[in-house]
Amino acid sequence: MKLHVEKLCKRFYEPARGEFFACNEISFEVGQGEIFGLLGPNGAGKTTTLRVISTILKPTSGSAHLGDIDIFQDPDAARRAMGFLSSSTGLYERLTPREILTYFGRLSGVAEPALKEKIESLFLALDFKQFADARCGKLSQGTKQKVSIARAIIHDPKLMIFDEPSTGLDVLATQSMHEFIKQAKGEGKCIVFSTHIMSEAEKLCDRIGIINDGKILAQGTLAELRALTGETYLEEVFMALVRKYELAK
Amino acid sequence: MLYPALLVGSAELVMFKADSDRDKNITYAVSGPSDKGLEQIDAILQKRKHFKKVECAQPEKDLAEGKVDAVITRKADYVELRVNQLLKVATLATTINDNLKSAYLQELTEAFSSKGLAKENSQGFAIVSQNITASGSTQKIAGSPEGRSRVNKLENISATLCLMIFSLLMLGLGAAYPSIAVTAEEFERNTIETSCLLPVSRSMIMLGKVAAVSTFAAVSGLVNFVSMYSVAALVLSQAKLFPRFSSDHLVFNLNIAQTLGLIACYLLLAVLISALMIFATSFCRTVRSAQQWTTFPLLIILLLPPCALFPNLELNSRMMWVPILNCTLMLKAIFSGVPFNYTFIVVIAVSLFVSFVSLALARIFLFEQVDPGAYFGRKADSFARRFSKKETSA
Ligand SMILES: Nc1ncnc2c1ncn2[C@@H]1O[C@H](COP(=O)(O)OP(=O)(O)O)[C@@H](O)[C@H]1O
Ligand SMILES: [Mg+2]
Numbered sequence: 001m002k003l004h005v006e007k008l009c010k011r012f013y014e015p016a017r018g019e020f021f022a023c024n025e026i027s028f029e030v031g032q033g034e035i036f037g038l039l040g041p042n043g044a045g046k047t048t049t050l051r052v053i054s055t056i057l058k059p060t061s062g063s064a065h066l067g068d069i070d071i072f073q074d075p076d077a078a079r080r081a082m083g084f085l086s087s088s089t090g091l092y093e094r095l096t097p098r099e100i101l102t103y104f105g106r107l108s109g110v111a112e113p114a115l116k117e118k119i120e121s122l123f124l125a126l127d128f129k130q131f132a133d134a135r136c137g138k139l140s141q142g143t144k145q146k147v148s149i150a151r152a153i154i155h156d157p158k159l160m161i162f163d164e165p166s167t168g169l170d171v172l173a174t175q176s177m178h179e180f181i182k183q184a185k186g187e188g189k190c191i192v193f194s195t196h197i198m199s200e201a202e203k204l205c206d207r208i209g210i211i212n213d214g215k216i217l218a219q220g221t222l223a224e225l226r227a228l229t230g231e232t233y234l235e236e237v238f239m240a241l242v243r244k245y246e247l248a249k
Numbered sequence: 250m251l252y253p254a255l256l257v258g259s260a261e262l263v264m265f266k267a268d269s270d271r272d273k274n275i276t277y278a279v280s281g282p283s284d285k286g287l288e289q290i291d292a293i294l295q296k297r298k299h300f301k302k303v304e305c306a307q308p309e310k311d312l313a314e315g316k317v318d319a320v321i322t323r324k325a326d327y328v329e330l331r332v333n334q335l336l337k338v339a340t341l342a343t344t345i346n347d348n349l350k351s352a353y354l355q356e357l358t359e360a361f362s363s364k365g366l367a368k369e370n371s372q373g374f375a376i377v378s379q380n381i382t383a384s385g386s387t388q389k390i391a392g393s394p395e396g397r398s399r400v401n402k403l404e405n406i407s408a409t410l411c412l413m414i415f416s417l418l419m420l421g422l423g424a425a426y427p428s429i430a431v432t433a434e435e436f437e438r439n440t441i442e443t444s445c446l447l448p449v450s451r452s453m454i455m456l457g458k459v460a461a462v463s464t465f466a467a468v469s470g471l472v473n474f475v476s477m478y479s480v481a482a483l484v485l486s487q488a489k490l491f492p493r494f495s496s497d498h499l500v501f502n503l504n505i506a507q508t509l510g511l512i513a514c515y516l517l518l519a520v521l522i523s524a525l526m527i528f529a530t531s532f533c534r535t536v537r538s539a540q541q542w543t544t545f546p547l548l549i550i551l552l553l554p555p556c557a558l559f560p561n562l563e564l565n566s567r568m569m570w571v572p573i574l575n576c577t578l579m580l581k582a583i584f585s586g587v588p589f590n591y592t593f594i595v596v597i598a599v600s601l602f603v604s605f606v607s608l609a610l611a612r613i614f615l616f617e618q619v620d621p622g623a624y625f626g627r628k629a630d631s632f633a634r635r636f637s638k639k640e641t642s643a
Contacts, residue, residue, distance in 0.1 A: 013622055056445045057620045079448040090439035107447045151443065 001067035001081070001158045003030040003053075003190045008062035010045075010052050022048040024214040025062070030159075030190045030207075035181065037205030038194040039238065045214040046194035047086065050163045053192070054084040066159055066190075080109060083152035086163035087145075093137030097128065097147045100136065101154050108155035115154075122150040126180070142173035149180060159190045166200065178204060198234045208234075210241050217241040276301045277319040280308035287323045294321075410584050412481060413515070414554045414577055416474035421522055421550035423469025424462050425543040428526035431458040432615060433539035441619055455612045459523050459604070466526075467519035503583070510583045510593075517600050518576045522550060524604035524611070531611035534618065549573065557581050569595040572603045 008026040013019050023045040030036040038046045051057045053064055055075040064071040071078040091100060098119060105115045123129040126146040131139055136147060145165075153160065162181065166174040181204060185191055195201050201208050202222060209219035218228055218241050226232060229240040277300060279291055294300040303317055311317045312331060320331045435441040444454055503511065525546045533539035550573070556562060557577035564578040564587070575596045582593075 011622070054446060056442055076448045076450065079446055084442075084446050086442070088439050089442055092440055093438065104443070104447070107449055109448060 001032060001190060003159055003192065004065045005029070005053060006063045006065075008049065008052055008064060009060045010048050010057060011060040012048075021060075021214045023052065026211075026214075026216055028209050028216065028219055030192055032190055033185055033188045034206045035185055035191040035193055035204055037201040037208045038192070038211050039196070039198065039201045039205075039208050039234075040194075040211035041196055044196075044211045046196075046211055047163050048214075049211070050084070050086075050161050050192065050194055054082060054161050055079060056084075080155065081157055082159040082161060083155070083157035084161045084163075085148055085152040085165055087165060087167035087169075089148050089152075091136040091144055091147055091151075094135060096133045096135055097123075097139075097150070098132045100147060101150055104151050105154045110155050118154060118156075119150075122154065126150055127176075142169060142176075145169055145173060145177070149177075153184075157189070159192070160184055162191070162193045164194055164196065166195070166197070198238065202234045210238055212242055212245060215245075217245050275318045276303045277321060278303055278305045278308040278311065278317045279322075280320045281322045284323050287321065290321065408481070409478070410581055411558060412477045413474055413580060414557060416470045416477060417518060417522075417550055417554045417577070418547075419473035420466045420470025420519055421526070421547050424466035424519070424523045424526045425540075425547065427462040427465045428458075428523060428530050429533075429536055429539040429543065431462060432527060432530040432611070433533040433536050436534045436618065437536055441615075445616075445619060451612060451616055455527075455608050455615075458527060459520065459608055462527060463516070463519040463523035466523050467516055470515065470519060506589075507583050507586070510589070511580065514576055514579050514583065514596075517597060518573070521573065521576065521600045521604045522546065524607040525549070528607035528611040528614075531614040532618070553577075564592050564596070566592065570599060572599055576600055
């Protein structure tokens with residue numbers, strides 16, 4: 001399965017700014033077992049792009065396909081095949097992780113006997129079995145994030161979308177998050193991942209799309225981007241691309 | 250403040266109306282062959298100052314034309330009193346009931362037993378109303394040979410119905426907090442995103458929300474009703490604090506169909522009120538603002554249903570179009586033994602329609618906030634924004 005995004009646009013309206021495109025003709029592809037990173041500053045349109053792909057927002061125009069599934073035509077099928085996680089995603093505080101996973105698993109169509117096993121294996125894999133029956137409101141930020149991860153992958157999605165997953169996590173939690181993403185890559189999933197942290201992108205991504213002001217300025221492997229700009233460090237690559245973009249405007 | 254005043258006020262109104270009707274003379278005629286049982290009742294009624302016997306040649310016809318208020322007839326094993334429906338049946342029943350319950354009941358029972366009629370198997374006092382406007386068929390609204398609890402029924406309406414209607418406030422409160430939890434709290438905790446990610450259509454999500462809220466609402470309303478009912482029964486059985494009320498007033502004899510109708514009507518109200526609550530909170534981003542918005546549906550629930558207790562307000566072809574009130578009038582109608590008719594269907598249809606519309610609007614408001622401009626375009630979006638602070642997405 002391959003994610004194929006073509007000329008995706010999303011227009012917003014704000015009284016102060018008028019109409020504007022938060023993402024503007026965004027196109028990219030992510031293959032199986034590949035991590036694609038959207039790298040850009042705050043307000044660049046990363047979240048908007050990922051939310052449109054995950055069907056939370058309706059696109060203004062453009063198309064996206066996951067394998068044979070037309071994501072915008074058949075959102076239910078697409079949702080069944082993808083997991084979405086953002087740093088701001090909340091949990092129902094009065095439910096326990098086990099209840100949350102059962103709830104989302106059932107609604108995502110995981111068959112009942114398999115669901116129990118799946119939940120147990122997620123507890124072990126993400127290492128929060130001791131909190132399985134505590135209320136989510138009482139858990140630490142890192143554990144909450146683990147529950148959110150488990151929630152996002154309970155239905156074994158082919159495509160995983162992470163929107164700045166390490167925001168608000170400490171070093172250890174960030175580390176285990178990175179481990180988890182790498183592991184998912186090993187399992188052959190498509191992974192789209194957004195961040196404003198250069199080192200994170202450098203470390204994790206197979207290919208990087210530099211996004212600014214709603215547009216992808218350049219995309220490719222780190223080597224390709226270096227070659228394109230003649231800079232060595234990703235930060236400089238990024239700055240060079242932004243400067244070029246500003247000049248062109 | 251307001252509610253107790255309203256409660257006492259409406260109860261007083263019911264009693265006041267009953268009192269004023271009670272002071273009216275009720276004319277009655279005897280029809281058909283007389284016998285000792287009939288004569289006995291005739292004698293008792295004649296002794297009562299409110300009853301006035303009139304002689305008529307054609308009692309049934311006069312009853313239909315309203316020249317006489319009631320006609321008593323000897324039936325196989327009971328005495329039947331037919332009343333013109335134009336008369337307030339409830340008051341008449343109360344009056345007769347009072348007569349039979351008081352010393353006269355004693356007298357009557359003695360009279361019967363002296364005539365060799367045992368107290369148990371005899372002589373309930375059947376009250377039948379005659380529907381003269383429609384097909385001319387008679388409709389038995391209360392009374393049977395079985396005894397006096399049946400006769401009490403109409404009188405009992407007000408107390409139990411009052412409690413049931415007052416429990417609706419608790420039902421509304423029971424709907425308020427869950428409805429905030431399924432709307433504004435979803436935004437405050439940022440869980441709405443996860444709901445949107447489920448392979449479930451947004452209409453199904455709304456359906457799930459209203460099902461959850463109305464279950465909660467119905468349970469809290471019913472628990473409240475049961476507890477008020479038990480307390481009232483306990484108090485009335487223990488003390489003579491309220492000379493006009495006795496625990497008999499709380500008895501209601503409903504058959505299975507009526508009981509089911511009552512429960513269905515209550516659940517319908519739970520769904521309707523929940524839908525209104527969800528609608529009222531659907532454009533709120535914060536729990537705090539949602540709490541303020543629930544005031545409006547709560548106010549409606551506070552003011553509208555008790556209006557059904559006004560004695561002259563009945564479920565008719567005009568009232569059946571007023572949402573919420575028509576449901577409580579339907580409760581009242583079921584209590585009064587009105588059989589299932591087209592007005593009930595209209596009430597159900599109106600309630601379901603209003604619930605549907607509120608949920609459809611709530612769905613738009615709710616998901617419009619998730620995806621601004623998706624439903625309204627940019628103009629209405631800035632309008633919706635006035636209600637809800639823009640999300641500050643990092
Ligand atoms: N719901 C919204 N309504 C209007 N403007 C929005 C909305 N969400 C995001 N924006 C705007 O779109 C732009 C891109 O935002 P976002 O995608 O959140 O950026 P990023 O995730 O890269 O920081 C920002 O300028 C932001 O203000
Ligand atoms: Mg973002």
